[in-house]
Amino acid sequence: MTDNQNDKYISYTRMAWAIYCLITVIIIVVLVLFVAQDNEEMFFYGIMPAAAAYVFRPMNKPFSKLIFKYTGASHPTEQDEPPQT
Secondary structure, rough: OHHEEEEHHHHHHHHHHHHHHHHHHHHHHHHHHHHHHHHHHHHHHHHHHHHHHHOEEEEOOHHHHHHHHHHHHOOOOOOOOOOOO
């Protein structure tokens, strides 16, 4: 696999994580601004979606499969490189 393919995979992974975080922030904003009725609920809805997004974050294998499905960039294989002197 070339360095260019590895760079593409890394950039797609960063983009996927950014989208995941953006969706989490949008959910928090909607819950805090439109659903919460008092300060206690605002605090709860501000903290719990972020905690749930952390706990239920995607694992590497399914995440890599989705990236490959939609972009065609596969997970870089680990290669043993000789030490450079």
